[in-house]
Amino acid sequence: MTATIPPSDQATQGQSPPPAESDAPPQPSPPQLTWTVLCVDDEPSILSALRRVLRAEDCQVLQAGSGAEALALLAEHPVDVVLSDMRMPCMDGAQLLAQVHQRWPDTARVLLTGYADMNATVAAINEGQIYRYIHKPWDETELRLTVRQAAERRILQTERARLQALTTTQNEELRTLNTTLEQRVLERTSALQEANEQLRRNYLTSIRIFSSLMELRxxxxxxxxxxxxxxxxxxxxxxxxxxxxxxxxxxxxxxxxxxxxxxxxxxxxxxxxxxxxxxxxxxxxxxxxxxxxxxxxxxxxxxxxxxxxxxxxxxxxxxxxxxxxxxxxxxxxxxxxxxxxxxxxxxxxxxxxxxxxxxxxxxxxxxxxxxxxxxxxxxxxxxxxxKPPAVRLESVGTDLLKPGMTLGKDLLSQEGVLLLSAGHVLTAELIGRISRYAKVEGLLLKLDIRMPPGPAGGDPDGR
CATH class of the missing domain: 1.10.3210.10 (Hypothetical protein af1432)
Structure with missing residues (x-):
């Protein structure tokens, strides 16, 4: 099993390297390999000929002497194109390319075949779904062009799949972002509505207090x-x-x-x-x-x-x-x-x-x-x-007040100042302020609290 990289065409047999000089221009780097082709044939001379033909291409050439060796090499190295001879012992080209199609379907497959192998070629086309087949003896230009086109097609398919996957991922991220954004907008809108409602309640409460103070005259x-x-x-x-x-x-x-x-x-x-x-x-x-x-x-x-x-x-x-x-x-x-x-x-x-x-x-x-x-x-x-619905009021001392209770009548100070308006829902913090107010003023304070309607009794007007 061998892997051969074609030598640079710029090198010449027997030519000595230039003398080292401090101001000598840098030597060009070898061409960057852009795709890989695996040549499979049981005859070393054929492999050597294929390597020579493909030397002009900007590619890496791997070689295998049998189908089994080719499959082992494919398992270790990514390959863009498999170029296989038809007639090989143990595993012919049609069988090899059929396995490549099953295990590495994205790898392009090209078959070298003779005119006498047309039945096997048809089988390879059907089972291995090969990209092209080339008759032997081959035309070098046709072979290079076919292999290059197969590699470019493979690279384009890979890039298209990558872009499709990227598009799918981005679309999913966009959908998630839109969903999250909509949820955040709803949450923010709800918070703003709640804040606005709180401001409106505070505003109206302030107006009520001012009105009550005004009426003290x-x-x-x-x-x-x-x-x-x-x-x-x-x-x-x-x-x-x-x-x-x-x-x-x-x-x-x-x-x-x-x-x-x-x-x-x-x-x-x-x-x-x-x-x-x-x-x-x-x-x-x-x-x-x-x-x-x-x-x-x-x-x-x-x-x-x-x-x-x-x-x-x-x-x-x-x-x-x-x-x-x-x-x-x-x-x-x-x-x-x-x-x-x-x-x-x-x-x-x-x-x-x-x-x-x-x-x-x-x-x-x-x-x-x-x-x-x-x-x-x-x-x-x-x-x-x-008529207003019947409301039953109960006079409750400050020590018995509980959060969630609703005030049934306006709570006024001894001077007639509105402290809390009817309908106000008590909270633990508000109950604490009411208790402190009653203690500071020395009042035995009781509040009229709305109670669930009973079968009898209660002030029908809630006053």
């Missing part, structure tokens, strides 16, 4: 903003208004009387119906003052517009701008109805609180003149038909 106004905002949002929801409008209506309901901070206590502590003409002039400035306080807040201009117009009338006789009908923002038209309703039921207008039925009757008289007719109809439906 007058006992008559305590809780007015929260009640008005809650009912105005229900009316807006029943009308099918957009979510951003619902929030603007709610915030405007909480802060619609912020302009009262600029009015003296002598006006705030009187029912509106008992104000003097001079005091009424000051009173009618509060929507303008309230809207002006939002001047620097770009995103709250719709809220400012609602606050400014919540005392306008459908017939144009309201204040401060004498707007009428659709000129009045829809949020302000809603707020006008629910604000008047709460004022009537809590005595802010007349000094004596009315029942809800009495207040609805009075408001209905202003349908189409003072109040928007459609909104009045929706309001009457909401307050007469839609």
């Amino acid at each position: 007058s006992g008559v106004l305590a809780g007015h903003g929260k009640r008005t905002a809650s009912l105005a949002r229900k009316v807006a929801q029943a009308m099918g208004l957009a979510e951003d409008v619902l929030q603007d209506v709610f915030v405007a309901g909480l802060l619609h009387d912020v302009g009262f901070l600029a009015l003296p206590d002598s006006i705030l502590n009187k029912p509106v119906g008992k104000l003097s003409a001079e005091e009424m002039v000051s009173y009618q400035r509060h929507p303008v003052l309230g809207a002006q306080s939002f001047m620097a807040l770009d995103e709250h201009q719709p809220v400012a517009s609602i606050i400014r117009s919540h005392h306008e009338r459908a017939d144009g006789s309201g204040f401060p701008d004498q707007l009428q009908g659709s000129q009045i923002p829809v949020g302000a038209r809603i707020l006008a109805v629910v604000d008047a309703f709460d004022d009537l039921t809590h005595g802010h207008l007349t000094g004596a609180p009315l029942t809800e039925a009495e207040a609805r009757t009075i408001l209905q008289r202003g349908r189409g003149t003072q109040f928007d007719a459609e909104i009045m109809d929706v309001f009457l439906h909401i307050t007469q038909v839609v």
